[in-house]
Amino acid sequence: MALKTFVKISSVNNLSDARYCSGMQVNLMGFNLEESNKNYTSPEKFKEITAWLSGLEFVGEFELNHPERILTVIKDYPEIQHIQIQEEIHLKMLVNTGLGLIYKNQISTAEDLDELILKAPSFKDHGVKLLLVSADLEIDGEIKSKIKSLAEICQVLLGFGFSADTVEELIKETGVQGIEMEGGEEIKPGLKDFDELAEILEALEVED
Numbered sequence: 001m002a003l004k005t006f007v008k009i010s011s012v013n014n015l016s017d018a019r020y021c022s023g024m025q026v027n028l029m030g031f032n033l034e035e036s037n038k039n040y041t042s043p044e045k046f047k048e049i050t051a052w053l054s055g056l057e058f059v060g061e062f063e064l065n066h067p068e069r070i071l072t073v074i075k076d077y078p079e080i081q082h083i084q085i086q087e088e089i090h091l092k093m094l095v096n097t098g099l100g101l102i103y104k105n106q107i108s109t110a111e112d113l114d115e116l117i118l119k120a121p122s123f124k125d126h127g128v129k130l131l132l133v134s135a136d137l138e139i140d141g142e143i144k145s146k147i148k149s150l151a152e153i154c155q156v157l158l159g160f161g162f163s164a165d166t167v168e169e170l171i172k173e174t175g176v177q178g179i180e181m182e183g184g185e186e187i188k189p190g191l192k193d194f195d196e197l198a199e200i201l202e203a204l205e206v207e208d
Contacts, residue, residue, distance in 0.1 A: 002206045005171050006178025008102075008131075008157055009197075010061060010084075011039040015049050017183040017197075022053040024201045027178070030059035030084060033073050037063065039183075043076040050079055057081045059102065067093035074099075084131070095126045102157070104131040113146040120153035131180055133159040144173055151175040164199035 008028035009021045021029060031041040031049075041049070050058060059082040060074050067090050074080050082100035085091070094101055103123065107113060116130065123130055130150070137143065139161035150156055151174055159180040162170050167179065181197050 003201065003204045004168065004206055005204055006157070007201070007204065008059070008178065008180040010059075010159075010180055010182045012049070012183040013039045013041055013045075014183070015052060018049045019052055020198070021183075021201070022056055024205075026056055026201070028057055028059050028082065029053070030061045031077075032061045032063075033070075033077065033080075034062055034065055046077055046079075057100075059084050059100075062086070066090070070094070071097065091126065091128060095128075100129070101127065102129045102131050104133060104159075107132055107134050108137055110142055110146055113143070113150060117146065117150050117153070120150055123154040129155045129157055129177070131157045131159055133180075134161070137161070139170065144170075147174040147176065151177070162200070164196075164203040167200055167203055 002025050007026040008030060009017065009026050010030040012018050012021070012029050012031055018029065031046055032039040034040060058080050060070070060077060060080040061084040062070050063086050065073065070083060070085070074083070080099070082102060083094060083097070084102040084104055085094070086104045088103065091101060091103060105116065120130070132147070137160070147156065147158070156176040157178055157180045158170070158174065158176045162179065171179065181200060
């Protein structure tokens with residue numbers, strides 16, 4: 001079993017998500033490592049979950065922490081190979097750590113994409129993956145064109161605007177490296193609703 005595109009799953013906080021997504025051969029699996037976050041994963045829980053997994057790489061996800069704090073935290077997570085942050089100013093403090101960098105950027109207008117296009121050569125030069133997320137932006141023709149321009153310069157992961165019916169075509173039209181989806185809460189330990197996440201992953205499965 002393999003997928004047609006690069007896939008990152010974020011905010012994983014339970015073994016059900018982790019084992020399912022690992023079995024679907026996603027590329028990156030993200031765990032929130034900030035204690036104040038509702039999806040926080042402790043070092044003990046991280047080890048418990050990842051002991052069951054193979055064939056993928058792990059991302060430490062941060063929203064607010066300063067780079068010095070980030071580098072202290074991940075010492076307790078030696079299997080982490082990538083860091084995801086949301087503060088652009090922190091990128092330059094983390095580029096020489098030997099870890100992969102993902103910059104999560106919340107966009108709401110086409111102009112936000114224009115600004116990122118101007119910065120894209122720097123992202124490329126420093127090996128930064130750009131993760132685009134949005135709460136309300138619709139991917140129309142103009143937005144597709146701008147995402148395509150961005151993806152021609154640096155690596156882009158798309159975290160919004162797709163469904164099982166549209167994801168494959170949208171990836172082709174924009175030229176993004178891949179997509180990101182978020183894990184969900186278990187209904188009770190070992191039982192959860194995979195519907196939307198599973199539908200999209202299944203739509204991306206390579207046919208035998």
